[in-house]
Amino acid sequence: MALFEARNIHKRFGARVVLEDISLSFEEGQVSGIMGPNGAGKTTCFHVLTGRHAPDRGEILLQGRSIVSLPPQRVARLGVARSFQIMNLFDDSTVLENIVLALPAFRARRRKLFSAAFADPGLLDAARGILDQVGLGGREWEPSVSLSYGDRRALEIGVALAAQPRVLFLDEPTSGLGTEATQNLAQLIKRLRQRYTIVIIEHDMRFLFQLADRISVIHWGQVIAEGTPEQLRANKWVQRSALGELA
Amino acid sequence: MPTLSDISPRSAAWVTPPMLVLGFVMLSAPLWLGAVGLYQYLGIEIAIWMIYALGFNLLFGYTGLHSFGHGAYLGVGGYAFGLFQHHVGSSLWGGLAAAILAAGLAGVLVGAAVSHRRGIYFALLTIAFGQVFWFSSIKLHWLTGGEDGLLNIPRPPLDLVFLEVPLGDNLSLYYFVVAVLALAILALWRMVNSPFGRILQAIRQNEMRAAFVGYEVWRFKLMAFVLSAMFAGLAGGLFAMAQESAYPDVMSLHQSGLIVMMVLVGGGLVSFWGPVLGVVLYFVARDVLGALTETWLLWYGLMFMAMVMFRPEGLAGVLHRLRRRPEPGATPRPAASEGA
Ligand SMILES: Nc1ncnc2c1ncn2[C@@H]1O[C@H](COP(=O)(O)OP(=O)(O)OP(=O)(O)O)[C@@H](O)[C@H]1O
Ligand SMILES: [Mg+2]
Numbered sequence: 355m356a357l358f359e360a361r362n363i364h365k366r367f368g369a370r371v372v373l374e375d376i377s378l379s380f381e382e383g384q385v386s387g388i389m390g391p392n393g394a395g396k397t398t399c400f401h402v403l404t405g406r407h408a409p410d411r412g413e414i415l416l417q418g419r420s421i422v423s424l425p426p427q428r429v430a431r432l433g434v435a436r437s438f439q440i441m442n443l444f445d446d447s448t449v450l451e452n453i454v455l456a457l458p459a460f461r462a463r464r465r466k467l468f469s470a471a472f473a474d475p476g477l478l479d480a481a482r483g484i485l486d487q488v489g490l491g492g493r494e495w496e497p498s499v500s501l502s503y504g505d506r507r508a509l510e511i512g513v514a515l516a517a518q519p520r521v522l523f524l525d526e527p528t529s530g531l532g533t534e535a536t537q538n539l540a541q542l543i544k545r546l547r548q549r550y551t552i553v554i555i556e557h558d559m560r561f562l563f564q565l566a567d568r569i570s571v572i573h574w575g576q577v578i579a580e581g582t583p584e585q586l587r588a589n590k591w592v593q594r595s596a597l598g599e600l601a
Numbered sequence: 602m603p604t605l606s607d608i609s610p611r612s613a614a615w616v617t618p619p620m621l622v623l624g625f626v627m628l629s630a631p632l633w634l635g636a637v638g639l640y641q642y643l644g645i646e647i648a649i650w651m652i653y654a655l656g657f658n659l660l661f662g663y664t665g666l667h668s669f670g671h672g673a674y675l676g677v678g679g680y681a682f683g684l685f686q687h688h689v690g691s692s693l694w695g696g697l698a699a700a701i702l703a704a705g706l707a708g709v710l711v712g713a714a715v716s717h718r719r720g721i722y723f724a725l726l727t728i729a730f731g732q733v734f735w736f737s738s739i740k741l742h743w744l745t746g747g748e749d750g751l752l753n754i755p756r757p758p759l760d761l762v763f764l765e766v767p768l769g770d771n772l773s774l775y776y777f778v779v780a781v782l783a784l785a786i787l788a789l790w791r792m793v794n795s796p797f798g799r800i801l802q803a804i805r806q807n808e809m810r811a812a813f814v815g816y817e818v819w820r821f822k823l824m825a826f827v828l829s830a831m832f833a834g835l836a837g838g839l840f841a842m843a844q845e846s847a848y849p850d851v852m853s854l855h856q857s858g859l860i861v862m863m864v865l866v867g868g869g870l871v872s873f874w875g876p877v878l879g880v881v882l883y884f885v886a887r888d889v890l891g892a893l894t895e896t897w898l899l900w901y902g903l904m905f906m907a908m909v910m911f912r913p914e915g916l917a918g919v920l921h922r923l924r925r926r927p928e929p930g931a932t933p934r935p936a937a938s939e940g941a
Contacts, residue, residue: 404813430815442813444806446604455803456814463796464816468788471799517814 355418357382357551358403358434358521363412365395365402372398373409374575380521385543385552387566387583389559391595395575396555397439400523404436405429416521435519437510439526439555443498450494452509453481456516481516488512488542504535511542515550522546524554528561536561559592604871605662605793606802619874620786627779631772639888641771642843647884648778649839652785654864654876656832661861662869662876663793664825665805667724670731672857673711674704674830676738678837679847683751684744693757693768697838704834705827707734712826716819719808728854735852750848754841768842778839785832792828793873801825859883862905868915875917882916 356379365373372395380386390396401407403414405426414422421429435456444452454460454477463469472478485491488508493501498509507527514522527543528536536558543552543565556562562569563583571579571591579589586592630644653675660666681703682696689695711730715723738745745751759766759777768774792798804811804818812818841847850856864870867879883901890897912919 426809426812427815427817430813436813442807442810444606444803444810446606446806447803451606451799455799455811458815460796461815464800464821465797467795467797468791469795470791471794471796513810513814 356380357417358553359413359415360399360403361413361415363399363402363409363414365398365407365409372575373402376412376572376575376577378570378577380551380553381567382551383548384567385547385554385565387562387569388553388555388572389557389562389569389592390572394572396572397525399572400436400525400555404434404523430517430519433518433520434523435514435517435521436523437507437514437525437527439529441506441510443506443509443513445497445499447498448494449485449490449496449498449501449509450478450481452498453484453512453516454478456513457481458518484512484516487515487545489538504531504538507531507535507539508542511539515546519550521551521553524552526555526557528556528558540565559595563587605873606799606806615787615791617790620790623786623874623877624783627782631775639885641775643884643888645771645775645778645843646840647880648775648782649836649843650860650863650880650884651877652778652782652839653833653836654860654867654869654880655785655789655873656829656836657860658829658864658869658873658876659789659792659798659801659832660825660829661864663798663805664801664822666822666825667861668727668826668829668857669724669854669861670711670727670729670734670857671829671833671860672852672854673731673734674707674833675837675840675856676734676847676849676852677707678704678834679841679844679851680738680745680751680837681834682838682841683754683847686755686757687751691755691757693759693842696757696842697835700834700838700841701831702834704837705831707834708827708830709823712823712830716822716826728857731852731854731857735849735854738849738852745847745849748849750846751841752846754845754847756842756845774843778843781835781839785835789832790873797821797824862901866905866908866915868917868919868921871914872917872921875915878916878920 359379361377363373363376376399388396398407402409405424405428408423412422413420416432416434421432444455454472457477457480459480460477482491482494485494488511490505490508490512498506501509511524511527527539531539540561546552554562554566566583568580568582569586570577571586571589573591578591579586627648631641634641634644657671660668678700682700685692685696685699711727715726718726739748756768756774759768766773768777800811800816800821804816804821808818837851840851863879863883864876865879866882867877868875869879886901887897890900908915
């Protein structure tokens with residue numbers, strides 16, 4: 355059984371059908387890729403899978419348990435974390451606090467009104483561990499707004515990891531990154547792949563093909579092709595849009 | 602620009618330098634208020650409004666929920682205090698507890714209705730509810746005394762089990778209110794630096810992010826609403842005692858707008874102490890400018906506009922800037938801004 359499964363998802367906004375009939379399944383411990391042209395419905399698909407939008411039809415299962423139509427905070431608490439296509443951080447806060455806020459151990463203390471928020475050294479250590487993982491070790495006291503674009507991307511992934519998720523959804527993690535930052539990110543994901551189930555939306559095919567175990571191509575709100583990177587190299591749409599990138 | 606949340610995420614101290622400064626100023630005020638042309642009762646008003654404004658800023662500044670109808674809870678607190686004295690019995694603690702609970706209850710009712718709303722809808726709803734309370738206070742004559750208000754509210758003595766301190770004169774009432782203010786400040790300071798308070802600030806910064814790391818956003822908003830209503834209720838109870846009456850005017854839209862102005866002018870968006878500065882500035886302007894000209898509110902309003910346009914971070918932000926000129930290129934290790 356796949357760790358995360360979506361069956362026959364249909365989503366429309368008014369009369370505009372964005373997701374026609376999407377079925378996807380993500381195996382435990384694998385990196386799954388999602389690609390497709392602009393406006394294909396990839397981000398909308400993530401929004402539906404993570405509780406931002408309820409689908410009009412279809413089923414979503416996490417370890418066989420239905421999570422369809424649960425609000426984002428419930429989905430998150432069940433172990434689904436995500437990053438966003440458009441950067442999404444706590445901008446007035448330090449790097450460290452961005453991570454701490456996402457730690458389940460911190461969330462467990464949410465009803466404490468009179469104790470110091472960061473007094474527990476265990477929390478800070480856990481947060482530092484995550485910053486080390488995403489390559490931001492030693493930067494914990496910097497305001498998150500002052501980070502470079504690439505570092506903010508890394509912090510976003512750190513925030514997602516801090517939630518100790520079972521499934522990690524990343525929406526175009528390389529967008530806006532230079533070659534070096536993209537390579538660093540690929541390294542990071544290679545390190546994470548042993549511990550998490552990861553789903554990545556990506557336009558950068560080279561990036562995706564070196565990381566993904568399986569790739570699904572979404573077009574016109576449907577999954578038009580699916581398979582290993584090897585199998586997809588033969589796909590017509592992939593060949594056309596890759597423009598020799600993968601040759 | 603500093604922000605409310607840029608304090609060091611290390612355990613915040615219980616007592617900070619600004620607290621000591623404020624404590625010194627407030628405790629010594631009776632000695633010099635007269636000498637600078639002010640009077641004791643003004644001190645009482647200022648201390649009460651500080652409680653109100655600081656509690657309001659938990660909602661307005663920290664949580665980023667822009668309520669424009671907060672006078673309602675001040676008013677509810679005042680009426681509750683008065684009604685308790687008239688119908689239950691003369692008791693300071695009983696009256697204040699009634700004020701806090703009644704305002705908290707009103708906060709639960711309104712908060713439940715507004716905490717799913719955002720932005721302009723939230724603001725409009727708080728205004729609408731504020732008007733409902735204001736209108737009710739005028740119309741429910743049998744309960745509130747209508748436009749005249751509740752009159753002859755006593756100042757019950759401070760009952761400390763082993764001794765009883767009368768609060769009839771303004772000096773002793775002043776010191777009592779300052780003691781309550783000190784407790785309110787300690788409680789709020791702990792709160793904004795607690796896990797709960799940091800989550801409120803995370804919600805202000807990025808509500809969607811907060812939801813996606815697992816927080817039930819509306820519950821936190823509701824809680825912030827109720828807590829700030831309770832502080833307003835406490836201030837309202839004290840105000841009823843100070844005025845020896847409770848009347849509809851404090852619930853009016855105009856009065857609810859004033860607290861927003863005070864908090865903004867003082868710098869409540871960037872500093873815990875913004876509301877304190879804003880309250881002092883307002884009341885001193887009212888009395889000093891007010892003695893010079895009938896149109897003092899016009900001048901205060903103009904100052905407010907100038908502030909919003911040129912120094913949106915308010916007085917506290919200006920002070921912060923004067924105190925700490927950041928060295929260019931220095932790695933910020935934000936420890937010094939704790940009390941900003
Ligand atoms: N809330 C919404 N209301 C109406 N239409 C929407 C909404 N969200 C998305 N859409 C539409 O759905 C379509 C798919 O958008 P989506 O953002 O999912 O595409 P995408 O595959 O992520 O594209 P990109 O590669 O550019 O990020 C677009 O045409 C978009 O305009
Ligand atoms: Mg997208």
